[in-house]
Amino acid sequence: MKTIKEINEKIKKGEVVVVTAEEIIDLVDKKGAKKVAQEVDVVTTGTFGPMCSSGAYFNIGHSKPRIKLGGGICKLNDVPVYTGFAAVDFYLGATAIPDDDPRNKVFPGEFKYGGGHVIQEIVGGKDVRLEATAYGTDCYPRKKLETLINIKDLNEAVLFNIRNCYQNYNVAVNLSDKIIYTYMGVLKPKLGNANYCSAGQLSPLLKDPYYKTIGIGTKIFLGGGIGYVAWQGTQHNPAVKRKDNGVPGAPAGTLAVIGDLKQMKPEWLLGTSMLGYGATLTIGIGVPIPILDEEIVKYAAIRDERLFTQVVDYSQAYPQMVPGSLGEVNYAQLKSGEITVQGKEVATGNLSSYSKAREIAEELKSWIKKGDFLLTEAVKALPGAESGYTFKPLRERLK
Amino acid sequence: MASKKIVLHFPHRLVNQPIVYKLVKDYDLQFNILKAYVTPQEEGLMILELTGEDINFNKGIEYLTSCGVKIQPLSQDVIRNEIKCTDCGVCVPICPTGALVVDPITRKVNFYDNKCIACELCVKACPTRAMEVRF
Ligand code: SF4
Ligand code: SF4
Numbered sequence: 346m347k348t349i350k351e352i353n354e355k356i357k358k359g360e361v362v363v364v365t366a367e368e369i370i371d372l373v374d375k376k377g378a379k380k381v382a383q384e385v386d387v388v389t390t391g392t393f394g395p396m397c398s399s400g401a402y403f404n405i406g407h408s409k410p411r412i413k414l415g416g417g418i419c420k421l422n423d424v425p426v427y428t429g430f431a432a433v434d435f436y437l438g439a440t441a442i443p444d445d446d447p448r449n450k451v452f453p454g455e456f457k458y459g460g461g462h463v464i465q466e467i468v469g470g471k472d473v474r475l476e477a478t479a480y481g482t483d484c485y486p487r488k489k490l491e492t493l494i495n496i497k498d499l500n501e502a503v504l505f506n507i508r509n510c511y512q513n514y515n516v517a518v519n520l521s522d523k524i525i526y527t528y529m530g531v532l533k534p535k536l537g538n539a540n541y542c543s544a545g546q547l548s549p550l551l552k553d554p555y556y557k558t559i560g561i562g563t564k565i566f567l568g569g570g571i572g573y574v575a576w577q578g579t580q581h582n583p584a585v586k587r588k589d590n591g592v593p594g595a596p597a598g599t600l601a602v603i604g605d606l607k608q609m610k611p612e613w614l615l616g617t618s619m620l621g622y623g624a625t626l627t628i629g630i631g632v633p634i635p636i637l638d639e640e641i642v643k644y645a646a647i648r649d650e651r652l653f654t655q656v657v658d659y660s661q662a663y664p665q666m667v668p669g670s671l672g673e674v675n676y677a678q679l680k681s682g683e684i685t686v687q688g689k690e691v692a693t694g695n696l697s698s699y700s701k702a703r704e705i706a707e708e709l710k711s712w713i714k715k716g717d718f719l720l721t722e723a724v725k726a727l728p729g730a731e732s733g734y735t736f737k738p739l740r741e742r743l744k
Numbered sequence: 745m746a747s748k749k750i751v752l753h754f755p756h757r758l759v760n761q762p763i764v765y766k767l768v769k770d771y772d773l774q775f776n777i778l779k780a781y782v783t784p785q786e787e788g789l790m791i792l793e794l795t796g797e798d799i800n801f802n803k804g805i806e807y808l809t810s811c812g813v814k815i816q817p818l819s820q821d822v823i824r825n826e827i828k829c830t831d832c833g834v835c836v837p838i839c840p841t842g843a844l845v846v847d848p849i850t851r852k853v854n855f856y857d858n859k860c861i862a863c864e865l866c867v868k869a870c871p872t873r874a875m876e877v878r879f
Contacts, residue, residue: 393830395871455868530834531869538837615830617871627830627871682836682846692837696871698830699851 346638352386353719363387363713365706366552366634366645373646381646382639387713387720390549391566391631391705394542394697395617397528398508398579399626400438401464401606404500405475407433412487417479421463421494428477432485436505437463439626449621453526459624462616464504467496468568469611502606504568504614508578510630512550512598513585513654516541516674516693518686521660526621530696532659539656539684539691544702545676546649549632550600554592554644555730556583558634560723565602566631566709569613571718572604574632577727582736591644594653594673598727602630613705629701631709635720649676656686666738746801747793749778749818751861752808754788763811764792771804772796779841779861791818791861821878822862824855828874835866835875 355361362385364372369388373381403426413432420426423443426435441460448454466473472493481488496502517529518539525532530540545551553559563574578599585597613629634645655670657663674684679693712718728734754763759782767773773796780790794801808815831852836844843859844866846852866875 394832453868457873530871531838533838540834540837615872618873619871620868680851694832694834694837696832696834698832700831703851 346382347386347636349635349637349720349722352635355386356713356716356719359714359716361386361713363389363710365703365710366390366547367703367706369642369646370546370648373642378639378642378646382636382642385636385642387710388552388634388636388645389631389706389709389713390544390547390552390634391629391702391709392510392544392548392697393613393627393629393701393705394544395528395619395625395627396506396509397440397623397625399504399506399628400436400460401467401502401504402434402436403502405433405494406498406500408487408490408492410487411485412477412479412490413482413485414477414479417477419475419477421473421475422458422466423474423476424458424460424463439464440623442624453621454623455620456618456622456624459616459618461614461624461626464606464626465611465614465616467502468606468609468614470496496607503603504572504606504609505575505601505603506628507601508580508599509602509628510549510578510600510632511543511596512548512554513593513652514542514596515655515657515663516679516684517659517663518656518671518691519660520658520671525660526619527659528619528622528625529659530694531620536686536689536691539679539686539693540696541654541679541693542696543654543676544697544699545652545680546647547699547702547706549630550598551592551652552645552647553632553634553641554587554590556598556727557641557644558637558723559600559632560726562721562724563632564718564721565633566629566705566712567602567604567609568606568628568630569610570604570608572602572630573721574600574723575603576601577734580736581728581734583728583730583732584735587730588651588653590647590651592647592652595655595670600727629705631705633709633713633718633720649680652676654679656684745795746798747795748801749791749793751816751818752788752790752792753814753816754790755812756786756788758812759786759788761811763808763813764790766807767794767804771800771807773800773804776858778859793858818862821857822860822864822867823857823876823878825874825876828872829853829870830872830874832871835870838865838869840865
């Protein structure tokens, strides 16, 4: 019906019609998918939650005399980075923590400062302290480096997250009789609370469940700036059982994303501390869905009531890799503040901010309307539901 | 005028006594119950915001102490750093008094500090550490 090229022409002329993934729902209810497919050109999605498989790589430029960080040790504000590259490249992971962090020795550990916090400070334009030691070579003689660095002076500062934007996620509960501290937050004993982590009807991959438009090369809102889908994310699992409407009823697809950190904003990249679990980074991502035909509208207009996920026990089943669900709930139930698990009313909490997801979808909408953001054609599709691509457990072996 | 938030611990034997009523009747104090419950050990726990003339306020406190009620000032406050809060809502089911509530329309998390008893449960549970203890 429409092509991305035609939509981009409309964007350039200022004639494009953009609505958020929330707004499209009522619109389709009122006018029907067919009409909306003709009238609307783009639907914007958004999500804002902790995403641990994130980080950034940097090139800091060569010192005089030269030093080879590769094979050496390098820290930013005491947080170790990965140096296994050439001389002055390194990667800072969101969950890295200082060597002297007490971790979980005093349980539950607080994890006040880690890689995610360093990234937030770097993006915010703050100086960070780099300390490095190297073994020294004929061409790179220097063995020690101590300096402040600032993002504006770096050659490259690139956010590169190998798994973000999970298509759906578990609801975590605790069946045991003691409090537990997880990446899904603090879980009170005996079904004391139920934590979930998704923007539901605003979440990018829930609104394009078969990856019809979101693919490798898709241009996105990333950390307040522009980024791209680089690949399917790790643990991409498109073969998960789907509901009648095509949407996976459990964690499924993921995205690897990349973008220039220099144009991102610290409000959308937040250092985060999960009590008893670790440090991480909370990231804002928004993906535009071009409305090419009626089918894409139908998927984009699926509401919270028809998006389902599984309730999982994080005291036993999750850590012990025991499959199974304590029940299925939809996002409207989760958002109501209470769900029923094993006959008990359990209060819910979201780790992912719905109001921020909405802000992101609105922001991306305004960029597109202003003509600042053109859509891209995916250069390659993500592995789909029928591709045979799976997410396997580790088979441990010694030979 | 004095107005303070205080924590009252009632020993088991006092749980059924009309003590708070006497504060109103004999000492002309106004109170606002922020939280009240009986613990499994059957100790009564009540958090009150008590308001009245200074002299009456002090007399009221004296009266409570003489009955055997243990009084603790609610000296520290938990505040929310609005810049750090992402309105995620993961603190909502953690809070025992309903001081943190999701607005169903805006999906933002409202913090009603008049309901907060500074138990600090949310402080470390908040992923961006937006809830801060102020002494
Ligand atoms: S957990 Fe923290 S960031 Fe989330 S709503 Fe509560 S105070 Fe705000
Ligand atoms: S300190 Fe936090 S958890 Fe405790 S009452 Fe206040 S808002 Fe609720």
